[in-house]
Amino acid sequence: xxxxxxxxxxxxxxxxxxxxxxxxxxxxxxxxxxxxxxxxxxxxxxxxxxxxxxxxxxxxxxxxxxxxxxxxxxxxxxxxxxxxxxxxxxxxxxxxxxxxxxxxxxxxxxxxxxxxxxxxxxxxxxxxxxxxxxxxxxxxxxxxxxxxxxxxxxxxxxxxxxxxxxxxxxxxxxxxxxxxxxxxxxxxxxxxxxxxxxxxxxxxxxxxxxxxxxxxxxxxxxxxxxxxxxxxxxxxxxxxxxxxxxxxxxxxxxxxxxxxxxxxxxxxxxxxxxxxxxxxxxxxxxxxxxxxxxxxxxxxxxxxxxxxxxxxxxxxxxxxxxxxxxxxxxxxxxxxxxxxxxxxxxxxxxxxxxxxxxxxxxxxxxx
Amino acid sequence: xxxxxxxxxxxxxxxxxxxxxxxxxxxxxxxxxxxxxxxxxxxxxxxxxxxxxxxxxxxxxxxxxxxxxxxxxxxxxxxxxxxxxxxxxxxxxxxxxxxxxxxxxxxxxxxxxxxxxxxxxxxxxxxxxxxxxxxxxxxxxxxxxxxxxxxxxxx
Numbered sequence: 475x476x477x478x479x480x481x482x483x484x485x486x487x488x489x490x491x492x493x494x495x496x497x498x499x500x501x502x503x504x505x506x507x508x509x510x511x512x513x514x515x516x517x518x519x520x521x522x523x524x525x526x527x528x529x530x531x532x533x534x535x536x537x538x539x540x541x542x543x544x545x546x547x548x549x550x551x552x553x554x555x556x557x558x559x560x561x562x563x564x565x566x567x568x569x570x571x572x573x574x575x576x577x578x579x580x581x582x583x584x585x586x587x588x589x590x591x592x593x594x595x596x597x598x599x600x601x602x603x604x605x606x607x608x609x610x611x612x613x614x615x616x617x618x619x620x621x622x623x624x625x626x627x628x629x630x631x632x633x634x635x636x637x638x639x640x641x642x643x644x645x646x647x648x649x650x651x652x653x654x655x656x657x658x659x660x661x662x663x664x665x666x667x668x669x670x671x672x673x674x675x676x677x678x679x680x681x682x683x684x685x686x687x688x689x690x691x692x693x694x695x696x697x698x699x700x701x702x703x704x705x706x707x708x709x710x711x712x713x714x715x716x717x718x719x720x721x722x723x724x725x726x727x728x729x730x731x732x733x734x735x736x737x738x739x740x741x742x743x744x745x746x747x748x749x750x751x752x753x754x755x756x757x758x759x760x761x762x763x764x765x766x767x768x769x770x771x772x773x774x775x776x777x778x779x780x781x782x783x784x785x786x787x788x789x790x791x792x793x794x795x796x797x798x799x800x801x802x803x804x805x806x807x808x809x810x811x812x813x814x815x816x817x818x819x820x821x822x823x824x825x826x827x828x829x830x831x832x833x834x835x836x837x838x839x840x841x
Numbered sequence: 842x843x844x845x846x847x848x849x850x851x852x853x854x855x856x857x858x859x860x861x862x863x864x865x866x867x868x869x870x871x872x873x874x875x876x877x878x879x880x881x882x883x884x885x886x887x888x889x890x891x892x893x894x895x896x897x898x899x900x901x902x903x904x905x906x907x908x909x910x911x912x913x914x915x916x917x918x919x920x921x922x923x924x925x926x927x928x929x930x931x932x933x934x935x936x937x938x939x940x941x942x943x944x945x946x947x948x949x950x951x952x953x954x955x956x957x958x959x960x961x962x963x964x965x966x967x968x969x970x971x972x973x974x975x976x977x978x979x980x981x982x983x984x985x986x987x988x989x990x991x992x993x994x995x996x
Contacts, residue, residue: 489895489916490942694897694940739899739911758914758923776889776922779986781866783909783925803904 478684479510479632480625481535485519485543485550487608488694494544500614501542505621506685510629513685519543519550520755521692524557528688532559538628540564540604540621549755549764550605552699555598556730563703564604568611568620589749592702592727602628696756697733698743701764704751711743711752714793716801716809719743737800745793846972848885848979855884858951863975864927866909867982869951870969873958877933878966881955882946885979889986890917896943898924898957904932906959908968913956915943928968930959 482505487494498515506513516528519541523529532539532554539561543550551563604624611617698711698719707728712720720743721731741762744752753764758777787795791811798808845856857863861871867886870878887893898913900906906926913924935957939945945954970978 488897490944491894491916491918494894696899739913758921776920776989777925779867779889779982779989780886780922781909781925781927782911782923799907799910803906 478512480628481539482513483541484515487544504618515687529557538602544608545755546764547605549753552701560598561601561603564602570610592705696738697736699753701751704749714746715743740800742793742796745789859972862969868927876960879958887950892918893943893946896939900932928965930961934958
């Protein structure tokens with residue numbers, strides 16, 4: 475079977491909220507009508523195991539992919555990556571209203587270039603994975619328009635690589651004009667002439683439209699996901715975690731080796747990561763769950779009313795306390811706050827040695 | 842058997858059976874056998890949340906939890922919250938039925954909507970509130986809750 479131009483994956487949420495379920499279904503149904511687009515509906519992608527039917531199916535898909543999930547886009551991208559569904563981060567324009575602006579993102583990208591990141595040393599395949607946070611809008615049309623925009627981009631890319639297709643269409647089409655070819659019904663009136671033979675030829679290159687659903691019922695899981703576009707392989711996490719979650723691969727690159735050793739609810743290792751590369755997609759704190767910046771919760775937080783304790787700890791103290799709580803729950807001894815070498819260095823300057831004193835004296839001489 | 846106590850939350854009357862005990866964090870508690878107590882969310886908590894769609898616990902049977910330790914989370918149409926242990930105790934059972942479908946919390950909060958069971962020592966049992974004590978606590982809590990909700994909605 476020919477691959478689709480674009481595969482849309484709809485990851486169902488864990489919540490029973492009927493509005494959420496309706497939105498998932500509407501997006502899947504409408505996207506399956508877009509020419510060149512196939513749709514796969516899957517269970518919550520975070521809960522699925524590497525060997526699950528869903529991931530076997532997703533790994534077989536070669537082309538660009540749009541993934542809808544009730545997760546921050548960054549979290550969804552790196553959950554897929556750990557399950558070997560890999561690609562470049564596709565730019566999504568439809569994001570929740572309180573995401574940071576593009577300007578800040580550019581600055582952040584520059585910041586990310588100052589160190590060796592694992593994803594730079596070990597590049598991901600040259601196709602795009604566009605992760606869309608289903609909390610970005612309540613309007614299904616907004617999501618469908620974003621899929622159409624992405625489909626047009628993917629089509630333009632295919633045309634570049636396949637010049638023989640361009641011959642069917644006169645000139646060099648822009649993504650917009652291509653979209654009209656690919657999707658004549660949405661952009662013209664219903665009484666418009668039928669689609670051209672050129673457009674029909676494009677469709678014939680791709681598999682027929684398809685809507686499939688993978689029926690699996692995974693149980694809930696809890697484990698960290700590493701954002702390798704940020705990770706510098708510094709090994710703070712493997713030093714900190716005392717439950718054997720982390721390991722290294724044959725190339726000495728950090729990986730989440732035993733995800734199910736992780737202690738449910740504990741996000742402590744993400745707090746000690748100097749690059750904020752560790753994501754717990756289900757944590758209530760947006761920054762830990764993969765949000766681009768620290769931002770207010772999307773809903774009212776009633777935790778204070780239900781007994782949340784007030785604290786004034788710093789991140790390292792919180793991490794140590796959370797780790798101790800988990801050690802005790804597991805019937806082990808608490809270890810308290812043990813700062814690793816590099817963290818300690820960052821916290822406290824080394825004592826001055828003789829050379830330092832000499833240099834200080836030289837500095838103080840008015841030469 | 843005596844009628845349930847009523848607490849007015851605006852126009853909504855929340856009902857509290859007099860046959861069970863309560864906790865300041867808006868859970869109810871009832872002794873099931875020996876030192877084992879079952880816990881659930883009181884009508885006050887369920888009314889604040891409204892229509893629970895998602896419920897998750899971080900605890901498993903055999904875990905010793907401290908009072909106010911974070912033990913799970915809950916999400917509803919209008920709000921979300923972490924859940925905290927009402928008192929210290931040894932977890933003996935959790936209601937796994939709610940993980941797939943938490944509807945019972947909405948429709949049968951004092952029955953099938955129970956959350957978990959813990960073994961308590963006498964000190965922990967002593968911290969549970971009688972229905973009358975809980976009503977007194979609600980008078981203050983309701984004031985704070987209204988301020989918090991208004992603050993977050995308008996803020």
